[in-house]
Amino acid sequence: MPLALFHGYHYVEGLTVTIAQSALDDGNWLTPHINNLRWIERPTLLSWLIAAMSMPFGHVSPFIARLPIILSLLAGILLVWRALRPVVSAEAAVFGAALFLASPIVMRYYVTSVADIPLAVILFGAFLVWWRSYATGRISLGCWIGIGGLLAIAALLKGPQPVAYFMLGLFAFVALTSTWWQIPGLILAGFLAAIPAGLWYAYVFIPGDQSEWLRYTRLSSHEIALPHPLANAAHFFFEAFPAAFMAIALLLTGASSTPKSVPRHFVLALSCYAFACTLVILFWPADVNPRYILPMVLPLCVLGGLAYDALAEKRAVLVASGICITMVFLGYAAVHSIFDGLITPAYTQSKISGAQIAELVRNAPAPIYRTSWDAGLNEFSYVPFRVTTIGPNAISTIAKPAWIMVPTKDAPAIIAQGKGRIMSRLILERSILLRSE
Secondary structure: OHHHHHOOOOOOHHHHHHHHHHHHHHOOOOOOEEOOEEOOOOOOHHHHHHHHHHOOOOOOOHHHHHHHHHHHHHHHHHHHHHHHOOOOOHHHHHHHHHHHHHOHHHHOOOOOOOOHHHHHHHHHHHHHHHHHHHHOOOOOHHHHHHHHHHHHHHHHHHOOHHHHHHHHHHHHHHHHHOOHHHHHHHHHHHHHHHHHHHHHHHHHOOOOHHHHHHHHOOOOHHHOOOOOHHHHHHHHHHHOOOHHHHHHHHHHHHHHHOOOOOOOOHHHHHHHHHHHHHHHHHOOOOOOOHHHHHHHHHHHHHHHHHHHHHOOOOOHHHHHHHHHHHHHHHHHHHHHHHHHHHHOHHHOHHHHHHHHHHHHHHHOOOOEEEOOOOOOHHHHOOOOOOEEEOOHHHHHHOOOOEEEEEEHHHHHHHHHHOOOOEEEEEEOOOEEEEEEO
16 A cells, blocks of 8 residues: 555556556547557557546546556455465465465566556466366356456457466366367357457557567567576576475475365366466567566465465475565565655655656646657656657657657757757656757
8 A cells, every 4th residue: 555655656657557548638548549659569458447447537646557456466365365265274375375475576566557467367367267167077158258258358458468378278287187178168268368359459450560569479570589498487486486486395395295175186277377378488589577477476376375284294394484485575565565665765756757847847838748658658647748759850840949858868969959959957767858949
């Protein structure tokens, strides 16, 4: 709550917020816009949801922008606990839920208004729907349709690629258990998941968009790079630590000693879901961001909860170590939430800078431009004035006076070209606000 209320916009929260605000201001719902700039790299369900929640107020506030993330975080805790409670002790279920909160990659997005945590939670929810039907020996047509609906929501959050966590994970489970009778249901769920996203891509498409979609999916030739699986594996392990530590401890030392209450194939199903798609990401021939593996964290937390009971007697040192590490991480998160959002300038800088920009514009009214979609992205989210994106070469054609936000690296050349008519007025972290007279 302290972070949600007092933390300034950071990372690319400004992108989510600006798309939502543009939907409110200009009616750009199905075709996302950042003010006047068309933004079609992926569906933006989170921004649409935030815009819908903000309609009674007419503007997007930081708390509303982060409320879906907070609710998703709570839902993730509940899903991990609910997956564990019927098969392990109450302590183990609570420990598994604590592992989710203590994972560094989750901690980074506690109140960050991006789609990664909602996506991971919805995908894991689809997995649990499937597992409960599979464990009872009956997976109905309605179950597959419901799974397809959840996967469709996930595809509208960040595009179809992350849905592979469910599809590849379940296919790996089917192959290892020879339950090929599930393939038609899996195909049906995938087809249903593809329909809404496919309709969105068809609706917004204009010739040339395919290059942007290839770039976003890391399939463009410009994005190709040598894979570095060992470095990725180490990075992923520490981003999912301590859940990864406990899960690996279970798989390497105690999988055979899981309590009899744990259903047959439960550990295998969790492992397939967690690692099948992650293995592909490890070897993906492009730069890989750790947030791509967020869907892996929830099944790791469930495996960590299973480890609590399975290793408590024979490997008590491992369990005790996992508990201590988890408490240290949660303690850090608590201190960070309470103090940094309130007293550390870096966490409120975008809010402060936004207020400074608004004050400058009020004192010297003029149109506001930016020469890059990410120039002043988070800061402009606090500015109650319209911002127009233009190319750097268009600066000479705009009416004067004007305010222009440019990337820091471009500022010296633009100021020099202005021949004394363009001056720097506010220096931000990665951008500079110029005044053209």
